[in-house]
Amino acid sequence: MKRNSGLTKRTIGSRLTAAFLAASAAPCLAAHARFNLQQPNSQLGQDIYDLHTLIMWVCVIIFVGVFGVMCYAIVKHRKSVGHQAAHFHENTTVEVVWTVIPFLILIGIAIPATKTLIHQRDTSGADITIKVTGYQWKWGYQYLTGEGEGISFFSMLATPREQISGSAPKGEHYLLEVDQPLVVPVGRKVRMVVTAADVLHAWWVPSLAAKQDAIPGFVRATWFKAEREGVYRGQCAELCGKEHGFMPIVVHVLSAEKYAQWVSEHKPKTDTAAVDVNKIWTLEELVARGEKVFAQNCVACHQANGMGIPGTFPALNGSAVVKGPKAKQLDTVLHGVVLDGKPTAMQSFAHLSDVELAAVVTYTRNAWNNKSGEAVTPADVKAARSKSGSAAAPAGSSTVASVLHAAR
Amino acid sequence: MTARSTAMNKERERKNVRTALSIGLVVLVSLAYFVYNVWQFR
Amino acid sequence: MSTAVHGHTHGHDDHAHHPTGLRRFLTTTNHKDIGTMYLWFAFAMFLTGGVMALIIRAELFQPGLQITHPDFFNQMISLHGLIMVFGAIMPAFVGFANWQIPMMIGAPDMAFPRLNNWSFWLLPPAASLLVVSLFVPGGAVAAGWTLYPPLTVQMGMGMDLAIFALHILGMSSILGSINIITTILNMRAPGMTLMKMPLFVWTWLITAYLLVAVMPVLAGAVTMVLTDRHFGTHFFNPAGGGDPVLFQHVFWFFGHPEVYIIAIPAFGVISQVIPAFSRKPLFGYTSMVYATASIAILSFLVWAHHMYTTGIPLEAQLYFMYATSLIAVPTGVKVFNWVATMWKGSLSFETPMLFAIGFLFLFTIGGFTGLVLAITPVDIQLHDTYYVVAHFHYVMVAGALFSAFAGIYFWLPKWIGRMYDEKLGKWHFWLSFITFNLAFFVQHFLGLAGMPRRIPDYALQFADFNMVSSIGAFGFGLSQLLFLYIIVKAIRSGEKAPARPWEGADTLEWTHLPTPAPYHSFETPPLVK
Numbered sequence: 001m002k003r004n005s006g007l008t009k010r011t012i013g014s015r016l017t018a019a020f021l022a023a024s025a026a027p028c029l030a031a032h033a034r035f036n037l038q039q040p041n042s043q044l045g046q047d048i049y050d051l052h053t054l055i056m057w058v059c060v061i062i063f064v065g066v067f068g069v070m071c072y073a074i075v076k077h078r079k080s081v082g083h084q085a086a087h088f089h090e091n092t093t094v095e096v097v098w099t100v101i102p103f104l105i106l107i108g109i110a111i112p113a114t115k116t117l118i119h120q121r122d123t124s125g126a127d128i129t130i131k132v133t134g135y136q137w138k139w140g141y142q143y144l145t146g147e148g149e150g151i152s153f154f155s156m157l158a159t160p161r162e163q164i165s166g167s168a169p170k171g172e173h174y175l176l177e178v179d180q181p182l183v184v185p186v187g188r189k190v191r192m193v194v195t196a197a198d199v200l201h202a203w204w205v206p207s208l209a210a211k212q213d214a215i216p217g218f219v220r221a222t223w224f225k226a227e228r229e230g231v232y233r234g235q236c237a238e239l240c241g242k243e244h245g246f247m248p249i250v251v252h253v254l255s256a257e258k259y260a261q262w263v264s265e266h267k268p269k270t271d272t273a274a275v276d277v278n279k280i281w282t283l284e285e286l287v288a289r290g291e292k293v294f295a296q297n298c299v300a301c302h303q304a305n306g307m308g309i310p311g312t313f314p315a316l317n318g319s320a321v322v323k324g325p326k327a328k329q330l331d332t333v334l335h336g337v338v339l340d341g342k343p344t345a346m347q348s349f350a351h352l353s354d355v356e357l358a359a360v361v362t363y364t365r366n367a368w369n370n371k372s373g374e375a376v377t378p379a380d381v382k383a384a385r386s387k388s389g390s391a392a393a394p395a396g397s398s399t400v401a402s403v404l405h406a407a408r
Numbered sequence: 409m410t411a412r413s414t415a416m417n418k419e420r421e422r423k424n425v426r427t428a429l430s431i432g433l434v435v436l437v438s439l440a441y442f443v444y445n446v447w448q449f450r
Numbered sequence: 451m452s453t454a455v456h457g458h459t460h461g462h463d464d465h466a467h468h469p470t471g472l473r474r475f476l477t478t479t480n481h482k483d484i485g486t487m488y489l490w491f492a493f494a495m496f497l498t499g500g501v502m503a504l505i506i507r508a509e510l511f512q513p514g515l516q517i518t519h520p521d522f523f524n525q526m527i528s529l530h531g532l533i534m535v536f537g538a539i540m541p542a543f544v545g546f547a548n549w550q551i552p553m554m555i556g557a558p559d560m561a562f563p564r565l566n567n568w569s570f571w572l573l574p575p576a577a578s579l580l581v582v583s584l585f586v587p588g589g590a591v592a593a594g595w596t597l598y599p600p601l602t603v604q605m606g607m608g609m610d611l612a613i614f615a616l617h618i619l620g621m622s623s624i625l626g627s628i629n630i631i632t633t634i635l636n637m638r639a640p641g642m643t644l645m646k647m648p649l650f651v652w653t654w655l656i657t658a659y660l661l662v663a664v665m666p667v668l669a670g671a672v673t674m675v676l677t678d679r680h681f682g683t684h685f686f687n688p689a690g691g692g693d694p695v696l697f698q699h700v701f702w703f704f705g706h707p708e709v710y711i712i713a714i715p716a717f718g719v720i721s722q723v724i725p726a727f728s729r730k731p732l733f734g735y736t737s738m739v740y741a742t743a744s745i746a747i748l749s750f751l752v753w754a755h756h757m758y759t760t761g762i763p764l765e766a767q768l769y770f771m772y773a774t775s776l777i778a779v780p781t782g783v784k785v786f787n788w789v790a791t792m793w794k795g796s797l798s799f800e801t802p803m804l805f806a807i808g809f810l811f812l813f814t815i816g817g818f819t820g821l822v823l824a825i826t827p828v829d830i831q832l833h834d835t836y837y838v839v840a841h842f843h844y845v846m847v848a849g850a851l852f853s854a855f856a857g858i859y860f861w862l863p864k865w866i867g868r869m870y871d872e873k874l875g876k877w878h879f880w881l882s883f884i885t886f887n888l889a890f891f892v893q894h895f896l897g898l899a900g901m902p903r904r905i906p907d908y909a910l911q912f913a914d915f916n917m918v919s920s921i922g923a924f925g926f927g928l929s930q931l932l933f934l935y936i937i938v939k940a941i942r943s944g945e946k947a948p949a950r951p952w953e954g955a956d957t958l959e960w961t962h963l964p965t966p967a968p969y970h971s972f973e974t975p976p977l978v979k
Contacts, residue, residue, distance in 0.1 A: 037831060037898050048827045055825060059818040067811065070789045074807070078797040079729070085796035089731040098786045099779060106775045109825065114768060116827040121764040164907060166514045174513060176909045199601040200694060202759060202834060206900040211830050213760045215695060216600060217688020220761030233909075237759075237834040237902045239594045241601055242521045245905030312521060312588060345604055420636060424561040427632045431662060435624065439666045446674065446685070 038206045041232060041253075042225050045209035047116045055109055062105075120209075123221045126191030128184065134194075134201025134214035134236065136347055137243035137300070141182055144193070148183075148263045154351070155180045156296055157246045161304070164246075176233040179296075181250035184226065185259035191223045198347055199241060205234035205251055213238055226253040241345065243300050281355075283362065283375040290363025293356045298364075301345060306368040313345065317368040326376050329361055330384040354378040354385070476571075479563030480969065481548045482865070484570050488545030489858070491573055493934070495537030498581065500927050502530040507889075507923040510916050515907055523906035524592035525608075529580060531595025532612065535712070536619045537577050539846065542854045543715040544569075544626055547654045549865060551630060553959035553967060554648045556639025556976045561632040565625055572622035579615040583608035594904060596705070599686035599697050602675050609679070613672045620665040627658035627665075634658075639958070641978035645739070648957045649732060652739050653718030656746045660707045660714070663750070668704040671697060695760050702753035710749045712846060714742060716813075716853035717784060720806050722957065723856045724788050727803035728795030729954040734787040741780035741787075748777050758829045767826045774824035781817055785810065800952075801875030805856035808883050809849060816844030819894065834904075837897025843890045852882070855933070862937070863951045864959055867966030868944030874936045881929035888922025 040046045077083045128146030132139055138156035143149050158177045162168035171177070184190050194203050196214035204211040205224070212222040226232070234249040254262060281289075295304075298316075302308050306317035316322050321329050334357070337346035349357065358378045365372045469477060475487055505526050509518045518526065548566065552559055560566045583590040588606020591597065602609055634655045638647070647655075675697070677683040684690025686697050725732045732738065754762055755774045762770075788810055797803070819841040823829045832838060855878075863869055892915040897903075901912045908916065949965045959967060962976050 034899065035895050038900055048831055051825065052822065052828045052831075055822050055828065059821065063814065063818065066785065066789055066814070070792060070807075070810070073789070073792045073795070074797060074799075077793065077795050078799075080798065083794075083796050085729040086794040087730065088794075089733050089735065089791075091734075094786075094790070095734055095737045095783070099783055102779050102782045106778060109821075110772060110775060113771060113825045113827060117767060117771070118764065120827050120830070121767070164515055166516065170513060170910060172910070174910050175907060199604065200598055204834075204902070206831065209831060211759050211833065215688075215760065218693070218695070218761075234900070235902050235905070239524070239598070239601065239904045241592075241604065242524065244524075245520065245902075245907050309519065309521070424632045424636050427635055428562065428628045431628050431631060435662055435666055439670070442666070442670050446670065 040209060041207045041228050041230070042209055043227065044116070044120055044224070045207060047119065048209050051112055051116055054112065058105060058109065123191050123223045125189060126223060127188040129191045129193060130182070130184075131193045131195070131219075132182075132203050132214070134196035134198075134203065134240065134247075135351070136198050136241050136345070137236075137247040139182075139203070139247065139249060140197075140351065146188075147185070147260065148266075151263065151266050153180050153266075155182065155250070157248060159246075161295070161299065173233070175246065176235070176248045176250065178248055178250045181231070181252045183252045183254060183259065183262050185256050186226055186229050186253050187256075189223055189225045191221055193219050193221045195219045197351075200238045201236050201240045201247070202238035203234075203249060204237040205232050205249055207232050208234075208251065211237060226251075229253050229255055246300070281358070281375070281377060283366070283373070286359045286362040286375050286377075287366050289355070290359035290361070291367070293352070293360040294363050294367075297349060297352070298360065306364070306370075316364050317370060319370075322364050322370055323372065326361070326365075326374075326380060327384065329365075330357070330376070330381060333357055333361060334381075334384060350385070354381040357381045477567070479559070479567050481552050481560045481563070481566065482967065482969065484560075484566050485545045485548030485550075486865075487570050488541045488548055488573075491570070491577075492538050492540075492542035492545060495533050495541070495577060496930070498577075499530050499533035499538055500930065502526045502533070504924060504927050506530065507920040509906055510908070511920040512917065513908055513910055513913050518906060520906045521589065521592055524594075524904070525584065525590040527904055528591045528594050528597075528612075529584070532580060532591075532615075533577070534846070535595065535708070536616070537573075537580070539712050539850050539854070540623065541573060543654075543657075543712070543850075544623075546650075546715065546719065546854070546857055546861075547626075547630055549861065550959065551633055551651055551654060552637070553963065553971055554651050554957050555634065555637060555642050556958050556962070556972050556978065557633060557637035558970065558973050558975075560629050561637055562629045565629055569622045569626040569629065572618050572625075576615040576618035576622070579611045579618070583611040583615075586611065596701060597672065597675065597697075598701075599675055599678065599694050603679055603687070610676065613676050616672050617669055620669045623661050623665045627661040630654055630658040631662070639972070639975040639978050645736070646978065649721035649735065649738055649742075650715070650718035653714045653721070653742055656742050657711050657714045660711050660746055660749070664704040664707045664711075667700060668708075671700040671704065674700075695757070695762075698757050698760060699753065702756045703750070705756065706753045707746070707749040709842075709845070710745055712850045714746065716809070716850045717742060719853045719857040719860075720788065720809055722955075723802045723806040723860050724791050724810075726860070726952050726954040726956075727800065727806070728792050728797055730791060730795040732787070733790035733793075734783075737783055738787055741783040744780040745777060748773065748780070752777065755824060755826075755829070758826050759833045771824060771826045775821065778817070778821050778824075785814055785817075800859070800872060801870070801879055802856045802860035802952075804876065804879040805852045805859065808879065809852040809856065812844055812848030812852065812883075812886070816841055816849055819844065832897055834902055835897035836893040836901045836903055839903050840890050840893035840897060843893075847890070848886055855879075855882070858937070860952070860955075861959075862940060863947035864963075864965055864967055866941055866944070867947050868940050869947045869951065870936050870940040870944060874932065874939075878929060878932050878936060881932065882926060885922045885925030885929055889919050889926055890922070892918045892922075 037049050037052060040049050126146070128148065129144045131142040131144050133142070138154050140152070140154050142152040155178045157175070158179045159171065159175050160168060163170045163174060192203060192210060192212065194212040194214045195218065196216045198216060200216070201214040202211060203214055208224040208226060210222045210224040212220050230253055232251045232253065236244055236247040236249070240247070301313040302316050306315060308315040321332055332346070333349045335350070336348040337344045352360075355378045358376050358381045361376045364370065365374060365376065475483060478484060505518065506523065509516060509523055548560065580590070586607045588608055590608040591602070591605055591612040593601040593605060593609070597612075634647070634651055674683070674685040678685055678687060684692040686692045686694045688694065721732055721738060752770055752774045754766060754770045758767060758770075819837070823832060823838065823841060859870060859875055896912055896915050899911065901908055947965050950960055951965070952960070958976060958978070963971050
């Protein structure tokens with residue numbers, strides 16, 4: 001198969017549409033279809049869109065044909081208009097005809113479907129490779145190769161809890177907004193290598209025609225090549241537990257220049273965590289920071305009032321672990337809770353930075369009725385980490401080379 | 409009860425049991441083979 | 451089809467010697483009693499699963515979390531699926547099999563009456579395990595009815611209860627199936643050759659083989675989950691060298707034939723109802739038998755079309771796409787045959803026929819969306835969206851459930867000797883038909899536009915269709931209370947049914963038995979020419 005044949009064959013229509021949209025649409029290009037697939041933003045997406053349209057028309061024509069005959073019979077061959085029943089009940093010729101014709105139609109559908117599928121599964125020749133890791137319940141991104149290599153961050157729901165519970169009006173991008181979007185350049189082939197840290201997830205952006213299950217312990221790949229700048233939104237598409245509906249994906253597609261600028265702004269940022277460690281934090285600072293970390297990572301289960309969900313998620317307010325020695329609580333957040341040899345919903349939060357962990361632990365030890373007045377410092381976290389050997393790097397410890405090798 | 413029992417002749421009951429046992433045997437053998445195979449993966 | 455030589459009629463009255471009250475039903479070995487119990491059990495489970503569906507739709511009525519916690523929402527979607535598939539639809543058709551197969555082949559009862567009793571009484575404990583699991587610490591299984599690990603390994607004790615429930619349900623199905631196969635193979639009346647059997651009997655013979663083949667596979671899959679949870683195995687745990695996707699392969703090797711276990715008996719009911727109300731023999735009987743058998747065989751060869759997004763190799767995706775599309779051919783043959791049966795008939799439109807035509811319309815839509823989903827690149831866009839939810843509800847509800855309604859209205863006079871209220875029956879059909887489409891047709895649009903399934907809350911652009919869908923779902927749920935009223939009314943005060951209420955119905959139970967059918971029928975087999 002010629003990989004790029006799809007691009008050279010673009011119809012004038014889709015060129016015009018693309019040009020029109022590129023010219024008219026604001027940076028936020030939420031072309032939300034009401035009755036059909038979302039407006040595709042890649043050649044692959046367009047091919048799938050066209051394939052779907054073709055199959056729909058085939059189905060509509062057959063449906064109208066078959067049920068046209070049936071409706072005619074319902075009107076004309078009814079007992080109430082005095083129609084006498086015929087007695088035929090077999091005809092080998094028609095049986096053969098209506099076996100063979102559908103078969104031929106299926107071959108007609110299979111040919112374009114095969115072409116599109118082969119195109120879709122060809123992840124070779126990518127300009128940029130990004131590893132995406134599904135967590136309960138957020139996404140981790142790590143730029144492995146290409147421009148931006150070395151950048152890594154987490155991306156989680158930015159919609160405030162008050163909007164979900166209904167105590168605040170819902171914003172325009174309710175549930176489809178994140179704190180840190182994935183950023184990619186326009187017109188470049190981006191290969192996403194997808195895995196998961198805990199349970200199954202699926203990384204899906206409809207308008208980029210990219211959906212891939214994230215499977216713990218395995219690395220799978222998909223790709224996309226955005227044709228227009230803008231903001232594209234998607235969601236986790238595989239049930240991954242309680243907050244499955246609350247882990248959206250937002251992709252910012254930027255021009256080459258703006259992307260280069262974004263890369264230069266974000267590259268050094270990965271070192272800031274190290275700088276923070278040397279800072280001396282006061283109790284108030286840690287609690288303030290910790291409240292934010294708690295709101296992003298813990299509140300879904302343990303609740304804002306620290307009371308958890310009785311019978312399902314334990315309370316932190318008054319908890320023996322939170323009121324007990326620091327070491328035990330640090331061990332809990334670093335390694336999660338394992339009961340009877342199986343992991344519980346309390347997963348490891350070792351991917352958070354030392355500062356974030358110190359802040360959130362300090363917060364829980366001082367919030368609600370837990371007035372310990374004691375601060376857990378980033379240094380404490382670092383010490384606890386080195387004792388157990390759990391690294392802070394997001395998305396596990398696998399090397400770039402091994403990930404690239406394993407992905408298919 | 410009695411009426412039905414007499415209606416069902418004995419020979420047919422034996423045939424029924426043979427049929428059921430042969431299907432059951434196929435199920436059990438397949439299941440055993442499946443368990444054996446899967447056990448290699450544990 | 452089969453014209454039976456007119457033998458003796460049962461001149462003597464019903465001479466049932468059986469205990470009364472609860473003991474009658476606990477100890478009965480009569481296929482008619484057991485069939486009745488299966489049907490009432492299925493209806494009770496249908497209402498239970500239906501309440502769960504309404505909780506789901508109530509939560510989704512508007513964006514935001516209003517009435518459920520997300521974890522409880524996930525329990526609802528999981529139990530709704532398990533209860534409807536294993537508790538409602540499957541037992542309903544086993545109920546039909548119990549009532550109809552012996553009467554249609556001229557046998558006095560099922561081959562193993564005591565086993566039959568046990569097959570039924572396994573169900574209530576299994577269903578109780580599922581319902582009780584809602585109240586154990588950690589709640590019921592919240593990983594979807596597909597039970598994918600590793601999420602199922604995180605679940606609480608409710609998961610273990612669900613696994614045991616599935617074991618028991620599987621045992622019940624296997625025993626019931628062996629009974630059905632033996633009955634059909636060995637107990638036919640003299641002259642009733644295989645190719646003279648009513649199509650309903652054929653479809654159940656094929657279904658029973660599917661059940662025997664795949665229920666052990668499901669039992670194996672959930673047992674592996676159980677040992678992973680408690681006994682230190684690592685079948686699905688990558689940290690121990692296992693593979694989460696292995697479960698999906700095993701599950702869908704059961705799961706896809708399961709779809710046909712539900713659909714094929716429905717085809718059988720429709721193949722009895724349409725000829726009866728067209729007053730014309732079924733068109734293409736032989737090709738119907740072969741088409742059903744082809745569907746059953748193909749159903750074993752297409753499981754991974756549920757797994758296109760797991761990253762199975764390209765070659766596998768191509769194979770599964772071609773094999774899946776191929777199922778459209780025999781399915782099409784069946785639809786064409788049904789339409790040809792109606793062609794130049796003398797049609798009348800009593801409630802069973804209305805449900806059969808409704809089935810034909812909506813099942814065909816479900817079949818077409820199935821073809822759309824078979825095409826891998828399109829499926830990758832639509833997988834795990836509301837489009838899939840719409841698709842399988844067209845197949846399961848408008849397919850299987852509508853055909854069960856058709857069958858109940860059709861055979862009710864034979865079973866209880868009384869007619870249902872025809873006017874109310876028609877109301878039930880039209881209310882069900884309209885509200886069903888209101889609830890599920892718009893879900894196609896939601897899925898196409900990108901709404902994932904199994905989410906308790908959604909973005910604002912999905913709000914209007916979700917509201918329409920919820921209104922439809924509540925309408926559909928309430929319409930089923932009308933059904934209950936119609937049945938109870940028919941049993942208590944229905945008009946006495948004539949011996950042959952449907953002039954076009956020509957199988958043995960109509961031609962050779964009085965109405966209502968006596969407690970013991972065909973103690974002397976009829977002679978079929």
